Amino acid sequence: MTTPPPLDAEALRARLLDGGAYRALDVVTVTGSTNTDLVAAANAGSADRTVLVAEEQRAGRGRMRRSWVSPRYYGLHVSVLLRPVVAARTALSWLPLLAGTALAETVRETTGLAAELKWPNDLLLGGDRKAAGILAEAVTTLDGMAVVLGIGVNVHHDAASLPESAGGLPATSVAAEGAEVDRTELLARLLERLSEIELRWREGVSEEAVDGGMLERYRPLCGTIGRWVRVELGGGRVLEGEARDVDTEGRLVVRDRDGTRTPVSAGDVVHLRPARR
Structure with missing residues (x-):
């Protein structure tokens, strides 16, 4: 090359x-x-x-x-x-x-x-x-x-x-x-x-x-929104769920299997699969 x-x-x-x-x-x-x-x-x-x-x-x-x-x-x-x-x-x-x-x-x-x-x-x-x-x-x-x-x-x-x-x-x-x-x-x-x-x-x-x-x-460019994700939060803590949105503070909002929404300000995100509809 x-x-x-x-x-x-x-x-x-x-x-x-x-x-x-x-x-x-x-x-x-x-x-x-x-x-x-x-x-x-x-x-x-x-x-x-x-x-x-x-x-x-x-x-x-x-x-x-x-x-x-x-x-x-x-x-x-x-x-x-x-x-x-x-x-x-x-x-x-x-x-x-x-x-x-x-x-x-x-x-x-x-x-x-x-x-x-x-x-x-x-x-x-x-x-x-x-x-x-x-x-x-x-x-x-x-x-x-x-x-x-x-x-x-x-x-x-x-x-x-x-x-x-x-x-x-x-x-x-x-x-x-x-x-x-x-x-x-x-x-x-x-x-x-x-x-x-x-x-x-x-x-x-x-x-x-x-x-x-x-x-x-920002939102239309973010391919994480709508995906099922695993977020490694540090200290062995892991959050898994559907990435529902990014909020006004720039945090990723994740809804877990129980329906709880958690805003994440920092973490390593893994795309697992498209969200279940």
């Missing part, structure tokens, strides 16, 4: 910085983890809407301390530093869901693939095959609360260059699902969409509406 071309960093800066969507954008050839780097940058005072992109990560991190490794030039590894000032701190739990919304909408529009989200924010293609993941990290700095959003997307990988699984799911990529896309264009559209969604959320969030009006945009 021919090695894909590098990202066009100058084109990204011209498109994303000149229009004011972001304050800073750097593309590095290799790093350990873009999230780790931006957490350090947040503590050093980096501005709201700072972006770091790596062509290759050697110590990328996913949820539940999983690793995320990809050959150079094959995927997208991008982190965004955000410093939103919102009325309720609980509203910050919506940021990874906003990133998932931006990612799923962008992949659908750019590739034509039927992308959907597995709560809390894996991107699935071709059913239950994982093509991307999102990791949000809150940072308390001298300049106030910040959140670093990390997004990793498998783009050009063929079957031979994919891991056997990703977070317990079969791994896939945009290319493996039959779509061809330019990484620079995909990244530019993703960051433009994330900027638009996050700004709307900032403007709409309040003590009474921590979703900032974005729940109705």
Whole structure:
């Protein structure tokens, strides 16, 4: 397989910085983890809407301390530093869901693939095959609360260059699902969409509406809703039932066999089968 071309960093800066969507954008050839780097940058005072992109990560991190490794030039590894000032701190739990919304909408529009989200924010293609993941990290700095959003997307990988699984799911990529896309264009559209969604959320969030009006945009993209799921809550606790909804606080609402509805704010979700009707 021919090695894909590098990202066009100058084109990204011209498109994303000149229009004011972001304050800073750097593309590095290799790093350990873009999230780790931006957490350090947040503590050093980096501005709201700072972006770091790596062509290759050697110590990328996913949820539940999983690793995320990809050959150079094959995927997208991008982190965004955000410093939103919102009325309720609980509203910050919506940021990874906003990133998932931006990612799923962008992949659908750019590739034509039927992308959907597995709560809390894996991107699935071709059913239950994982093509991307999102990791949000809150940072308390001298300049106030910040959140670093990390997004990793498998783009050009063929079957031979994919891991056997990703977070317990079969791994896939945009290319493996039959779509061809330019990484620079995909990244530019993703960051433009994330900027638009996050700004709307900032403007709409309040003590009474921590979703900032974005729940109705997230719900249609969430393939977990309507599925029979097992949620591993930690400490050996497991919840099994039908994922009925995502509520205004971004929690997955699971109805067990007794009809009890439990909102889940954090947990490892396994899709078992479609819900019984």
